[in-house]
Structures are given as structure tokens and as C-alpha cells.
Amino acid sequence: MIYGIGITVFVFIIxxxxxxxxxxxxxxxxxASIGAAIILMTxxxxxxxxxxxxxxxxxxxxxxxxxxxxAVILESFGFFNWAAERLAVLTKGSGYRLYWYIQIxxxxxxxxxxxxxxxLITTPILILLLRSFQLKQKEMIPYLxxxxxxxxxxxxxxxxxxxxxxxxxxxxxxxxYMHTAMMFIPATLGLCFMSWLMFILxxxxxxxxxxxxxxxxxxxxxxxxxxxxxxxAAEEPKSKRTRxxxxxxxxxxAMRCLLFVASYLAIxxxxxxxxxxxxxxxxxxxxxxxTPLDILKKIPWHIFxxxxxxxxxxxxxxxxxxxxxxxxxCEPIVNQGLLHVSLLMGGLVSxxxxxxxxxxxxxxxxxxxxxxxxxxxxxxxxxxxxIIGSDIGSLLLPxxxxxxxxxxxxxxxxxxxxxxxxxLSVSLIVIPLTTLLTLFLxxxxxxxxxxx
Numbered sequence: 001m002i003y004g005i006g007i008t009v010f011v012f013i014i015x016x017x018x019x020x021x022x023x024x025x026x027x028x029x030x031x032a033s034i035g036a037a038i039i040l041m042t043x044x045x046x047x048x049x050x051x052x053x054x055x056x057x058x059x060x061x062x063x064x065x066x067x068x069x070x071a072v073i074l075e076s077f078g079f080f081n082w083a084a085e086r087l088a089v090l091t092k093g094s095g096y097r098l099y100w101y102i103q104i105x106x107x108x109x110x111x112x113x114x115x116x117x118x119x120l121i122t123t124p125i126l127i128l129l130l131r132s133f134q135l136k137q138k139e140m141i142p143y144l145x146x147x148x149x150x151x152x153x154x155x156x157x158x159x160x161x162x163x164x165x166x167x168x169x170x171x172x173x174x175x176x177y178m179h180t181a182m183m184f185i186p187a188t189l190g191l192c193f194m195s196w197l198m199f200i201l202x203x204x205x206x207x208x209x210x211x212x213x214x215x216x217x218x219x220x221x222x223x224x225x226x227x228x229x230x231x232x233a234a235e236e237p238k239s240k241r242t243r244x245x246x247x248x249x250x251x252x253x254a255m256r257c258l259l260f261v262a263s264y265l266a267i268x269x270x271x272x273x274x275x276x277x278x279x280x281x282x283x284x285x286x287x288x289x290x291t292p293l294d295i296l297k298k299i300p301w302h303i304f305x306x307x308x309x310x311x312x313x314x315x316x317x318x319x320x321x322x323x324x325x326x327x328x329x330c331e332p333i334v335n336q337g338l339l340h341v342s343l344l345m346g347g348l349v350s351x352x353x354x355x356x357x358x359x360x361x362x363x364x365x366x367x368x369x370x371x372x373x374x375x376x377x378x379x380x381x382x383x384x385x386x387i388i389g390s391d392i393g394s395l396l397l398p399x400x401x402x403x404x405x406x407x408x409x410x411x412x413x414x415x416x417x418x419x420x421x422x423x424l425s426v427s428l429i430v431i432p433l434t435t436l437l438t439l440f441l442x443x444x445x446x447x448x449x450x451x452x
Contacts, residue, residue, distance in 0.1 A: 007042055008316040011035045015313060016356055020399050025409070028402065029302035032309035039316040049319070053311050059270040060166030061304040063259075064114055066273035067160075070252055071113050071121060072298045073280045076290060082245045084125045088132070095207035096199075098133075102126065102143055103195045106151035112252055115155040115162050115391075115403045116303075122151060123410045134211045141422055142202040144411070149395055149430070150195055152403045156391040156438070157187040160259055160269065163307055164359045165387060168366040172383050176263035183384050186445045190392065190438030197430050251280070306402075307359075314363045326368045334372065338381060339443045346385035346439045350393025354400040362390035381446050385439055393435040398423050 015035035019028045039045055045053075074080065087105060091098040109118040126147055130140040155162035159169050159179040169179060255276035262272045281292040317323070334341050345365065352361035365386045369379055394400035398408055398420070411418055 005317075005320040005322065008039060008044060008313070008320045008322075011038050012313050012317060012356075012360070016360070019357065020405070022405070022409070027302050028405070029305040029309065032306050032313070036309035036312035039313055042316075044316045044319050045312055049315050050312075053308065053315060056170045057167050057304070057307045057311055059268055060163050060170065061307055062270040063160060063166060063273045064163045064303055065299055065301075066270070066277040067113050068117050068300055068303075069277040069295055069298075070255075070280055071117050072295060073277070073284050074248060074252070075121075076284055076288060077244070077248060078241075079245055079248055080121060080125055082241060084129050088129060091210060093210050095210050096203070098210060099143060099146065099199060099202075099206055100195075102147045103150050106147045107154045107191065110151050110154035110161050111158060112249075112256060113161070115152050115401070116406060118151040118154070119148060119403045119407050119410070122147060123407055124414070127411075127414050127416065135207065137416060139205070139207055140416065141418055142205045144416070145418065145423065145426060146195075146198045146202060148404070148407045149198065149427070150191065152395055152401055152407075153191060153194060153392045153434070156387060157184045157191070158260075159183075159387075160256075162391060163303060164362050164390065167307065167311065168362055168383065168387070171363075171366045171370060172379060174380055174383065175266075176269055177260050178263075178380070179384070180260060182380060182446060182450065183387065183442070186438055186441035187388070187392075189441055190388075190434055193437055194392075194430055194434040197433065198426060201426055201429060252276075310359050311363060314360055314367070317364065318367055323364065323368045323371060326364065327371055330368060331372060334374065334378075334382070338378060338446075339440075341382055342385040342443050343436070343439050345382050346389040346393065346435065349386045349389030350396065350435055353390055353394030354397045357399065358390040358394035358401050361394070362386055365390075377446070377450060381442070384442055388435060388438050388442065392438060393431060396427050396431045398427075 012035070015031050018026070018031035022028070040050075083105065087098075087101050090101055106118060106122050109122050113121065123144070126144060127140070130143055155165060157180070159165040159176050165179075166176075169176060255272065258272050258276070259269045262269050281295065284290055285292060330345070333344050336344075349358075349361050349365045352364070355361075366383060369383055369386070372379075374382070391401075395404065398404045398418075408418065
């Protein structure tokens with residue numbers, strides 16, 4: 001037992017260190033898969049465990065990858081270029097208005113796609129947009145930082161916006177519909193508070209008025225993100241283009257809603273997600289003449305590899321006895337009342353996420369809960385408290401989530417330096433207060449709607 005725990009903990013720590021360090025820009029799937037291979041070779045995780053792991057992460061990975069496919073297709077239509085143009089127009093020269101529109105954009109991108117996808121989509125466009133306003137780097141950082149924080153935290157209201165949330169849902173046998181019914185209101189109110197508090201903190205760093213564009217934003221966007229539009233499609237009038245983009249957005253929104261309908265009817269949500277991406281592929285093929293084959297190269301297969309590999313390592317920790325130890329620690333806490341345990345477990349997962357990253361922290365916390373024999377409402381409430389800790393509390397440090405690491409990597413590629421003191425000057429105030437408030441809101445919402 002001690003031998004197994006020692007090997008598994010060592011592999012776990014080394015894997016996380018390499019993921020944080022990312023030497024040479026290595027993809028996070030590589031260290032995770034090597035660590036999983038070592039765990040499998042030791043025999044700590046059996047072939048039967050592998051089948052269980054596939055059943056838990058397969059549907060979640062398919063859903064997330066289908067969502068990313070939708071994002072790639074929308075980019076082919078020029079949707080994100082159009083969104084950036086509209087954002088520039090709507091600001092009407094106000095730096096404060098620009099802040100709030102960025103908050104709304106990042107929130108919606110996460111809800112429509114997922115947190116990692118939202119970071120990948122919005123960050124390059126925001127960098128280009130802010131540079132087009134001729135802003136200095138110190139003026140750009142508050143916008144980029146606040147946008148990244150809200151984009152990552154916005155995976156809390158609906159479980160489908162984060163792959164680790166989807167995997168955890170499978171573990172606790174909770175439907176996506178129930179997750180949203182219990183979580184959407186308190187988490188969204190928490191995010192509104194988070195946006196307001198960030199605005200108060202960074203307001204003095206934001207320009208009151210924005211300079212005029214230095215460049216043609218549309219031209220710059222097309223150079224940065226070339227679109228395969230040809231002929232009349234590339235030259236269609238603005239009004240027609242706007243209608244086309246709104247139709248695309250409406251379709252994606254409808255498919256997102258159908259995920260919750262499917263969850264309510266006990267239909268696997270990955271079927272709906274795959275169907276939606278397939279329809280969009282055919283739509284693109286018809287309108288733009290682009291065959292679906294390019295998607296095979298653009299699908300982020302590493303997401304599935306990363307999720308599977310990390311879960312193998314976590315399963316190794318579970319089999320080696322770590323969750324038994326956590327159960328002994330947590331059982332006395334659980335007996336102290338639902339509000340008390342929600343605050344403590346949400347805080348604990350927040351701390352673990354900032355030390356070990358939120359993927360393993362939430363998986364370990366969720367597996368531990370399922371072994372404690374809790375009644376359904378208590379299990380679901382504590383699980384959602386863990387989600388708040390994993391999705392919001394994990395943002396205290398820039399190493400707490402995979403999305404934050406991706407964000408930092410994108411900024412470095414664009415020669416934008418965000419120092420830890422810049423990040424912590426906002427996160428040390430905003431994240432603890434938002435996490436605490438959201439945990440309180442969750443408890444009282446559950447008491448109001450699901451208990452009384």
C-alpha cells in the first residue's frame with residue numbers, strides 16, 4: 001500500500017510540475033500520458049478500471065470536442081471577426097463600456113462553447129482589438145485579465161462548459177439539467193458580483209475614452225485569422241452578413257438548449273452535440289464549399305488524451321488509498337451541517353486547485369464524496385460547492401486551471417507580459433470574495449427551491 005501510494009504520488013507531482021512548466025511549449029497531454037503509462041505499468045490501475053474510466057470520460061470528451069468543432073466552423077464563416085467588429089462599434093469610444101462588453105462576450109463564449117475554447121477564441125481577438133485602439137500594454141492588461149477571469153469562471157453555471165465538470169457529473173450520477181437547475185442562478189449572480197468588483201478595482205487603470213482605430217480592424221483580423229470566404233460570400237453587404245451571423249448564433253444557442261432537453265429526457269448529451277456539429281459541417285460545405293475533412297486536423301484530440309491520462313493517475317491515487325484517507329478527514333466535517341460543509345469543501349477544493357490544478361482537485365474531491373454514503377441532496381450540494389471551488393476558487397493563482405495556463409501561453413506568444421503582481425492585485429481580492437458569496441448563494445438557493 002505504502003509502495004503504491006509513494007509511486008502514484010510521485011508520478012502525480014512530477015506530471016503536474018511538467019504541465020505547469022511546459023518546457024518548449026510542450027502540450028499538456030504529453031506529460032499526462034507519460035504519467036498515466038507509468039501508473040498502468042505498475043498495475044495500480046487494472047484493465048477493468050480502464051473500462052470504467054472510458055465510460056466516464058468518453059461522453060464528456062465527445063461533447064467538448066463537438067463543441068470545439070462548432071467553434072472552428074463558426075470561424076470559417078468569419079463569425080469571430082464579425083463579433084470583434086461589432087464589439088469595436090458598440091463601445092462608442094468609451095473605455096468603461098468596452099470593459100462591460102468584453103465581460104459579456106467572454107461570458108457568452110464560455111456558455112456557448114467551453115472555458116478553454118473561450119480563452120482560445122477571445123484572447124487573440126481581444127489582443128488585436130485593443131492594439132487597434134492604440135492602447136499601451138499597461139492599459140491592455142486590465143481588459144485581458146478581467147476577460148480571462150470571467151471566461152474561466154463562467155464554466156460554473158452550466159456543467160457542459162468544462163470537461164472536468166462533465167466528467168464529475170458522470171461520477172456523481174447527476175444530470176446536466178439538475179446541475180443547471182441548482183447552479184445557474186447562484187453562480188450567475190456570483191459572476192455578476194465578480195464583474196462589478198473587478199470593475200471597481202481596475203476602473204482607475206481603464207481609459208475613459210478610447211482613441212480612434214489606428215488600423216482597419218477588419219483587414220487586420222483577416223490577416224491574423226484568414227477566412228476561406230470567396231466570391232460573393234466575402235463581399236456580402238454588412239446587413240446580410242449580420243443576418244447570416246445571427247442565424248449561426250441562433251443555431252448554436254438552440255443546440256446548447258437541446259443538450260439540457262436531452263439531459264432531462266435521459267438522452268446522452270454527446271449524441272446531440274455530435275449531431276449539431278455534423279449539421280453545421282454540412283451547412284458550411286453547402287455554403288462555403290469546404291469539405292469536413294479539415295476538421296480531423298483541427299479537432300483538439302489532445303483534450304481526450306489529457307482527460308483520460310489525468311483520470312488514470314487520479315484513479316491510481318484512489319486505488320492506492322488516498323481517497324480513503326480523505327474520507328476519514330472529511331466525514332467529521334460533513335456531520336457539521338450543509339452550509340458549514342459546503343463552505344469548507346468549496347474552500348478545500350479551491351486550495352487544492354491552486355496547488356495541484358483544478359482537474360485533479362475536482363476529480364479527487366468528487367470520487368471522495370461518492371464513497372461517503374451521503375443522501376442525494378447533500379451529495380449534489382457538496383458536489384456543486386466543489387465545482388465553485390474548482391471553477392472560481394481555482395483562479396486565485398494563474399496556475400490553478402488549464403485555461404489560465406493556456407491564456408498565459410497566448411499572451412507570451414504575443415509579447416504581452418502579465419506579472420504575478422498584476423494578476424494577484426485583482427485575484428487576491430476578487431476570487432475569495434466571489435467564491436464565498438457564490439457558496440452562500442448556492443446553499444440558500446438549494447434550501448429555497450429544492451429542500452423547502
